[in-house]
Amino acid sequence: MEPILFMLFGAIAVGGAIMVVTRKHPMASALYLILTLFSVAALFVLRQAHFLAAIQVIVYAGAIVVLFIFVIMLINVPENRLPVERATVMRLLGVIAAGLLILETALLARRFAMPAAPAADSGSVQAVGRALFTDYLLAFEITSVLLLAAVIGAITLAKKKI
Amino acid sequence: MAPIAIDAQALLQSTYSILPEILVVATALFVLFVDLILPEENKRVLCGVSIIGVALSLFAVFSMGPARISGFSGAVVHDGLGAFFEIVILSACALTLLMATGYSEWEGTHKGEFYSLLLLSTSGMMFMAKGTDLMTVFLGLETLSIPIYVLVGFHRNRMSSIEGALKYFLLGAFASGFLLYGIALIYAVSGTTKIPQLAAMLLDASLAGNPMFLAGAGLLLVGLAFKVSLVPFHMWTPDAYEGAPTLVTAFMSAAVKAAAFAALIRFLLLALPGMQPAMGKILWILAVLTMTVGNLSALRQDNVKRMLAYSSIAHAGYILVGMVSGDVLGGQASLFYLLVYAFMNIGAFGVVMLIAQKEDEGYDIGNFAGIGFRYPVLGALLTLFLVSLGGIPPTAGFIGKFYLFSAAVKNGYIGLAVIGVLNSAVSIYYYLRLVVYMYMMPAGAEAPAPRPPRVAFSLALCASAAVVLVLGILPRSVLEFAERSVLSLLM
Numbered sequence: 001m002e003p004i005l006f007m008l009f010g011a012i013a014v015g016g017a018i019m020v021v022t023r024k025h026p027m028a029s030a031l032y033l034i035l036t037l038f039s040v041a042a043l044f045v046l047r048q049a050h051f052l053a054a055i056q057v058i059v060y061a062g063a064i065v066v067l068f069i070f071v072i073m074l075i076n077v078p079e080n081r082l083p084v085e086r087a088t089v090m091r092l093l094g095v096i097a098a099g100l101l102i103l104e105t106a107l108l109a110r111r112f113a114m115p116a117a118p119a120a121d122s123g124s125v126q127a128v129g130r131a132l133f134t135d136y137l138l139a140f141e142i143t144s145v146l147l148l149a150a151v152i153g154a155i156t157l158a159k160k161k162i
Numbered sequence: 163m164a165p166i167a168i169d170a171q172a173l174l175q176s177t178y179s180i181l182p183e184i185l186v187v188a189t190a191l192f193v194l195f196v197d198l199i200l201p202e203e204n205k206r207v208l209c210g211v212s213i214i215g216v217a218l219s220l221f222a223v224f225s226m227g228p229a230r231i232s233g234f235s236g237a238v239v240h241d242g243l244g245a246f247f248e249i250v251i252l253s254a255c256a257l258t259l260l261m262a263t264g265y266s267e268w269e270g271t272h273k274g275e276f277y278s279l280l281l282l283s284t285s286g287m288m289f290m291a292k293g294t295d296l297m298t299v300f301l302g303l304e305t306l307s308i309p310i311y312v313l314v315g316f317h318r319n320r321m322s323s324i325e326g327a328l329k330y331f332l333l334g335a336f337a338s339g340f341l342l343y344g345i346a347l348i349y350a351v352s353g354t355t356k357i358p359q360l361a362a363m364l365l366d367a368s369l370a371g372n373p374m375f376l377a378g379a380g381l382l383l384v385g386l387a388f389k390v391s392l393v394p395f396h397m398w399t400p401d402a403y404e405g406a407p408t409l410v411t412a413f414m415s416a417a418v419k420a421a422a423f424a425a426l427i428r429f430l431l432l433a434l435p436g437m438q439p440a441m442g443k444i445l446w447i448l449a450v451l452t453m454t455v456g457n458l459s460a461l462r463q464d465n466v467k468r469m470l471a472y473s474s475i476a477h478a479g480y481i482l483v484g485m486v487s488g489d490v491l492g493g494q495a496s497l498f499y500l501l502v503y504a505f506m507n508i509g510a511f512g513v514v515m516l517i518a519q520k521e522d523e524g525y526d527i528g529n530f531a532g533i534g535f536r537y538p539v540l541g542a543l544l545t546l547f548l549v550s551l552g553g554i555p556p557t558a559g560f561i562g563k564f565y566l567f568s569a570a571v572k573n574g575y576i577g578l579a580v581i582g583v584l585n586s587a588v589s590i591y592y593y594l595r596l597v598v599y600m601y602m603m604p605a606g607a608e609a610p611a612p613r614p615p616r617v618a619f620s621l622a623l624c625a626s627a628a629v630v631l632v633l634g635i636l637p638r639s640v641l642e643f644a645e646r647s648v649l650s651l652l653m
Contacts, residue, residue: 105347105377108377109350109374111373111374130166133166134235135234135235135237136237137237138176138234138238139237139295139297139298139301142286142298142302142305145187145282145285145286146301146304146305146308148282149279149283149286149305149308152194152275152278152279152282152309153279153308153309153312155275156273156275156279156312156316157312157315
């Protein structure tokens, strides 16, 4: 059952991601992004990462994309004034390079056995919290410094008078 | 589950291992608080507070010594290599802050945010230099990058500043993606992100030659190559360096490069033997491309800031020459050159800052005509820094390049050394072109006088000049320190 579900949600995630970059209207892109994020959350569930899956839905699909949509609606560019994107040689080369990268990774992934599925409770809130405050304590603390820097930076750039 | 038993001893040791970083972050927070209560005309105090914080942190690094202190279950280690890079990064930060005493007055960057962002970025660099876990390296990289994006765009009313910041931000976010993808692939095949464990797995052949691991390492290299602006990942560099406030350009070119190279050296010296010959070839090509493209593009620039931006790309190539073989000799040469480069490049930017006066059009090479005889001290200082960047004796730049290229020759990369020396010869043309303008061109009719530097600014320039000269004549002690630092990594 698991491989089938993996294939299904993996395909939805990739298809959604392709739609995000190819849609003309930013609103359509944002909605497809939600689809991708949801199916990635499903993939997390398949790998026993339940906490991560919940966070993925709440924070990314819930909060961040909603912010995207707010901004798109506030700017509100009319349909006929959206920039026209042409297929240039560089873009074509970019698509080919991305395709090659995916192909290579896929071929390599088939040749090497992945680590076995993690234990059933390794993705619970308790286990993640425990890891976060023991082995990954420093990473946790640096992240707080990083977020502080981002907040100060955003205010510095956006505030009328500093 | 049972509650977590707290090992107070381990926690104390862990905290001690990141003492210099804690001091820098604490200073950044303190600056923000002081900024709130300080009246508008006394903002200069913030600069002083920041300098004191950096000095304390530098003192902590020296007093901790080169002894190996690991902390946070192997996420970070204070060793010789970490200490060396912390000294480079903190010196670059201190020089920048000393110059800020004058620069901030002219350009209106006397803001609490400016100093705290600078300090937060410095702390990220230090974490990156000491990180033995790829996760720490990644978080350090982000902590250093985000404040720098903002600092590049700090002049919110100048189009070039905003343009540079936006380009840097977009491409930087993309490069972070590469880095993360690389770390994910490496974790997928090895089940660990700890660099020493990865190196051990490479040596006992359980990971050596694994194509998936190589793909991950390649993507990791792309992410770091972006930050040190190796060709072909350098597209953002000229615009970001030109648009940023000159003080920030000086800081970026020296400190960001040092931090990213620190992570690269830590990873490559330990892991490269297990990835030869594939990785060595890639590094060889990157080094040659970076040196050549950087120098050839710098030849055609009439804007001094842009010229120095391309020259900094070329210098990343020279530094990479030392890493191609992944041995102690090359690593030592790279470390020495990074230290020298920080002082000579910030020094050069400092003098240029005084002469140019205005952002953007002030940096046209015509504005430097006749400076040499009218202002002999400034002219002499800039000439010294340019000569050192070009690699002419008796400056430290010459010694640095000499060790880089002789390490390459000793390891059998003779072609690489020849290309490096040829590039170095090309670079002398554009460095000396500026010297020719200063001494042999008549000054324009309404050429404005350079700004008079403040005492702290002069101190920074004198310190840089002293380092460039002293290390050019007596490099032994620092070279030995660099060697011990590299050896401490391999132990």
